[in-house]
Amino acid sequence: MRAWASPPVPALTDHGLGIGRVPQVHDTASGSLIELAPVGTPGLARMYVCGITPYDATHLGHAATYVAFDTLQRVWRDAGLRVAYTQNVTDIDDPLLERAARDGLDWRHLGAREIDLFRSDMQALRVLAPDRFVAVTETVDLVIDVVQRLAAAGATYVLDGDVYFDVHADSGFGAISHHDEATMRALSAERGGDPDRAGKRDPLDCLLWLAARPGEPAWDSPFGTGRPGWHTECTALAVEHLGMGFDAQGGGNDLVFPHHEMSASQAQVAFGTRPFARAYVHAGMVGLDGQKMSKSRGNLVLVSRLLHQGYDPAAIRLALLAHHYRADWQWTEDALGAAEQRLTSWRKAAGSSAAGDSATVVARLRTALADDLDTPRALTVVDRWADGRGGAVGEVVAACDALLGVRL
Ligand code: 5CA
Ligand code: ZN
Numbered sequence: 001m002r003a004w005a006s007p008p009v010p011a012l013t014d015h016g017l018g019i020g021r022v023p024q025v026h027d028t029a030s031g032s033l034i035e036l037a038p039v040g041t042p043g044l045a046r047m048y049v050c051g052i053t054p055y056d057a058t059h060l061g062h063a064a065t066y067v068a069f070d071t072l073q074r075v076w077r078d079a080g081l082r083v084a085y086t087q088n089v090t091d092i093d094d095p096l097l098e099r100a101a102r103d104g105l106d107w108r109h110l111g112a113r114e115i116d117l118f119r120s121d122m123q124a125l126r127v128l129a130p131d132r133f134v135a136v137t138e139t140v141d142l143v144i145d146v147v148q149r150l151a152a153a154g155a156t157y158v159l160d161g162d163v164y165f166d167v168h169a170d171s172g173f174g175a176i177s178h179h180d181e182a183t184m185r186a187l188s189a190e191r192g193g194d195p196d197r198a199g200k201r202d203p204l205d206c207l208l209w210l211a212a213r214p215g216e217p218a219w220d221s222p223f224g225t226g227r228p229g230w231h232t233e234c235t236a237l238a239v240e241h242l243g244m245g246f247d248a249q250g251g252g253n254d255l256v257f258p259h260h261e262m263s264a265s266q267a268q269v270a271f272g273t274r275p276f277a278r279a280y281v282h283a284g285m286v287g288l289d290g291q292k293m294s295k296s297r298g299n300l301v302l303v304s305r306l307l308h309q310g311y312d313p314a315a316i317r318l319a320l321l322a323h324h325y326r327a328d329w330q331w332t333e334d335a336l337g338a339a340e341q342r343l344t345s346w347r348k349a350a351g352s353s354a355a356g357d358s359a360t361v362v363a364r365l366r367t368a369l370a371d372d373l374d375t376p377r378a379l380t381v382v383d384r385w386a387d388g389r390g391g392a393v394g395e396v397v398a399a400c401d402a403l404l405g406v407r408l
Contacts, residue, residue, distance in 0.1 A: 001089065003133035004119040007126045007405070010398040012078060017362050017395060020078035020403075021370040025248065026326060027279035028256055029176045033372055034279050036072075036247050038081060045076045046084045048238040048277070049130070050251035050259065053090040054114035055099040056295040058121040058303045060320070060331050061252065061286035067317060067405070068283045068325035068373065069250045070127045074403050075369045086241040087130040088233055089115055091137050094192070095296065097216060107217065111135075121303040124313040126405040132241050136228055140219045142236035143228040147208045147221075149270035159199050161211030163223050165231075167204050170265035176280050177257035187257045192230055206262050208232050231262035238276070239267055249277035253328075254292070256282055284328040293331065301331055314406050315339045321375040321404060342383065343406075349386035350397050350408035356390035362399045369403060378404065 013019060024033040038045045049069045052062060073083050090096070091111040100107040115135075122129070136143075147163060150156050155169030167173045179187065184204055185195045195203035207229035212218035218225045238246060244267065249260060264276035285292045288299045306316055319339035323329045361381060368377035382400060385391045400406045 001115075001133050001135050001138060002119075003087075003129035003131075004123040006128045007123075007407075009074065009077060009128070010402045012362065012395075012399060012402055015395045015398050017359065017399070019080040020075060020366040022079045022081075023072065023075045023370045024372060025072065025279055025281055026372050028253075028260075028282050029275075029280050031178075036076070036279060038247055039278070040243065040245065043081055044084055045081045045248075046242040046246035047073065047248045047250060048086050048234070048242055048246060050234060050255055051087040051089045051133070052114070052118055053093050053096055053295075054111045054118065055096040056300065057114055057117045059286075059293050059295070059300040060303060060316075061293040062118075063121065063125060063303050063316070064286045064320045064323070064325070065250075065252045065283040066122060066127050067125060067320045069248075069281075070405060071321075071325070071369065071373045071375060071403075072248065072250070072281070073128055074405065075366075075373065078366065078403060084132075084242060085128075085130040086132040086134065086237055088139070088237050089133065089135045090230065090233065091115070091135040092217060092227055093136075093230055117304055121307070124307055125303065125317050126313070126407070128405075132237075134237055134241075136233040139233050139237055140221075140228060142240050143209075143232045144221045146232055146236045146239075146266060146270045147223065150208065150266060151223075153269050153272075155269045156208060157201060157205075158223070159197070161224055161226070162207055163209040163229075164200065164205045165208050165229075165262070165266055167202055167206070167262075167265060169269045172268060172274060173265045174261065176261045176264055179257055184257060191254065191258060193258055204258070206231055206258060208266075231259055232266060234259070234263040235266045235270070235276075238263070239271060244271050244273045245275060246277055248279050248281050250281045251283070253282040253284060253326075256280070283325045284323070287328065287330045290330065306336070311336060312340070312343060315343045317404075317406055318342055318379070321406075322379060324376055325373055342379070345386045346382060346400070346406075347408050349388070350393055352393065354385075354388065354390070355392050358391035358395035358399075361385045361391040361396055365399055365403055375404070
């Protein structure tokens with residue numbers, strides 16, 4: 001599927017600023033920072049980020065998550081690396097089908113409309129596009145292959161025509177989230193699983209393939225007509241395009257369990273190697289009025305609405321970058337006001353003839369970002385520059401563009 005147009009990224013080496021540092025990023029599985037210097041293909045960092053389920057437009061929570069991984073990509077590039085980036089679109093899933101039915105829309109039409117809006121929101125926010133942007137409906141063959149591999153490994157069973165993954169097939173199951181059994185059950189029930197369904201071997205076992213339901217889209221497969229289960233699309237796409245042991249599996253922290261745990265376990269059993277990813281990197285949840293912003297709750301601030309109201313996308317981006325990507329935080333109107341003020345002050349400085357030692361400013365920016373993508377600290381580095389504390393305009397402007405995706 002077509003992604004969106006990436007903005008140009010200035011190479012800071014062209015400004016005599018050398019190359020940046022390889023980042024250290026927090027890995028949920030080990031609970032520690034790990035240096036994400038790529039292994040495998042030299043010079044190539046590999047990232048998979050879980051994409052949208054397109055039944056409602058991009059809200060600021062989605063935007064914050066994609067801007068966080070955009071920062072990782074920008075830091076990698078500044079360190080002289082190329083980046084292979086795959087992102088899925090869950091264009092077939094229960095919530096999307098339910099919304100289409102509620103609104104009397106064809107599910108394809110609803111998905112296509114929301115994907116288009118997502119593309120334009122990402123482009124406005126200067127998020128670099130993934131080089132592979134793939135819908136589940138384009139991935140069915142790959143999902144079938146993974147399910148066949150799992151069946152061959154003895155890791156599946158059938159319940160009323162639905163195919164399940166036996167979580168006990170992966171000795172490493174649980175090693176990403178480290179939750180106890182009761183927590184896993186509760187999260188599974190909350191996030192698309194069916195722990196209470198009678199006849200399952202283990203309540204945590206997850207669906208790989210759903211037998212066709214009347215009126216729902218379905219595809220032929222060796223295990224009957226039906227559609228992919230949620231987790232397997234990400235397993236299949238990541239392994240196909242990035243290979244096992246890719247560098248970073250990303251998404252919001254609402255995906256730690258069951259989604260990332262299940263995708264990794266399925267891959268590890270289907271392909272017989274581990275790990276699925278070297279680091280599991282999770283962005284915090286953006287909330288509104290004390291609750292996680294979510295399409296199902298409907299407490300959304302949409303990027304497209306803010307753009308429509310005339311807010312500068314660079315200010316929206318700065319409002320997101322003002323929070324550490326790992327923190328859960330609440331969106332407020334004030335945050336946007338503060339970001340607008342910051343943007344004005346940076347642009348004023350960019351329009352001046354400030355001169356001086358920008359190497360120090362850029363080194364501080366790079367140090368902050370290499371330290372688990374510490375964007376709040378990076379913003380204060382630029383604040384100090386804008387307050388007139390030295391640094392040639394051209395180089396700092398290029399660094400803000402390249403590293404923060406903010407064009408002054
Ligand atoms: N399609 C699946 C992933 S395979 C999905 O979770 N879709 S989603 O539309 O619900 O979310 C898209 C991305 O935004 C995911 O990475 C999710 O973790 C993240 N996300 C969702 N809500 C928030 C929020 N309130 N704050 C931050 N990130 C969020
Ligand atoms: Zn996913």
